[in-house]
Amino acid sequence: MTAQILDGRDNAKTMRAEINEAVAAFKENTGITPTIAVVRAGEDPGSVWYANAIKKTMAGRGMDAQLHVLPETASEEEIVTLVAALNADPGIHGIMIQEPLPKGIDEAAVKGALSPSKDVDGVHEVNAGRLALAAPVGRPPGVGAFFVPATPAGGMELMRRHGIEFSGKNAVIIGRSPIVGKPMALLLMRENATVSVCHSRTRDLPGVCREADILCVAVGRAEMVKGDWIKPGAVVIDFGVNDVEGKMVGDVAYDEAAQVAGMITPVPGGTGPMTNIMLCLNLLEAARQQAG
């Protein structure tokens, strides 16, 4: 068997067209251009690159991105003051704080300063809490609207658009980070999957993986998951981005895995392209909510 490729690039292309149309309609109805503020302190090369990529992505959708760059020497108070000003600015609908922040800055305090309704990156504790409290499927009664981090949201969307059903499925997540593993677990739980979260302390990880109908991997270890860890026909979602001698590889040994899985995301070109798209969707949603 050779797995069907869950093509994130192709999917993102379709979604870009949909979003362009939705943004154009929103702008026509409201006169508002959805705008994200990207906040950075210092010149971390990865952050600089990513901020420019966001600017380009948003421009391509008819939306706007403003870069707010403080010096590496900025104090926590200066960063929080900037965030507070952006919270209060009606022309800004979403705010992303780039990490790493300079040493000595309390990241939780900076993220906590975000208005949850502008936290399109889903990092604020209120958004994390609403996801954790959310009932199965749909926006739950008794929990407000919330934003989910773009990476796991993109993985879910990629699966949904390939007709993958979640209810009653055995989903195994390797990795329990607050921005990928844990929100992915909570998203799959809401869709009535049976969800197991594994990590470095898990005994017989290959054996647990072999039970998975849906296997999601977000550990940051190149090609850790082997072909014989995969149940024949399973869906494999690889969130890994590892540099191996200049080549980008995922957390799954793709060539082996693709012989066993039913569907698999390639790296690059799988979950990666979906992340930016979900950020665009979150920004449009934030602008909609703020427009009433």
Place this chain on the structure above:
Amino acid sequence: MTAQILDGRDNAKTMRAEINEAVAAFKENTGITPTIAVVRAGEDPGSVWYANAIKKTMAGRGMDAQLHVLPETASEEEIVTLVAALNADPGIHGIMIQEPLPKGIDEAAVKGALSPSKDVDGVHEVNAGRLALAAPVGRPPGVGAFFVPATPAGGMELMRRHGIEFSGKNAVIIGRSPIVGKPMALLLMRENATVSVCHSRTRDLPGVCREADILCVAVGRAEMVKGDWIKPGAVVIDFGVNDVEGKMVGDVAYDEAAQVAGMITPVPGGTGPMTNIMLCLNLLEAARQQAG
């Protein structure tokens, strides 16, 4: 094999003595009596009973409980106004909102009005979010202090005090409620257990349970978990409280299960008595934090 009983009553007795001592020392050092405000609207008999039980429990620890009772006809605004006044009252260290609230009241809005630092019941989205974002083991860097709902916290404490180790263990939770199942999963994840969350849509639930070193059940179905669902020697934590012809029974068929399990909580007298104790601990902790 007959399981060792995880005796919540006995454990609670030990902890009551510890808390009495800690409260006495805190009062002597600060002159402050930790005080919880219990907010209710209407006269739901279960809520009335529980409010009185809390009053008695707190009095026994040298702490205080104030009951704030609004009529069944209270508006959301009136309840939120009361909560805001209690947030602002320096003589109140913890606030519990009793459910059910009258029909038509938005529970999320009322809970959201709580100050997270007085939310000793762990229901506020900020506390849920901090638990979800928390790194493994210990209070994580980058996440503020938070309160965990008393029922799962009590289950964890009961296991800890019986020397049960979590790291690398296979933990299975049946039930995914926001006040028991999900926080229990997140607590076990922090302790490096491999955690699976099951529910009514899980396929082959008995088979999944048979893999559990630690099996936690919080579904509200009398004696649903049978003896042959349990791995020999497993730890079984039963959060169920069901009324069967006037008799209180758990979610686990105790007599069968006790023949197979290594350790098991009885119902009544297992996780139940731990819940009030953890609420006492949360109140003392809140008073400590507010005293600086």
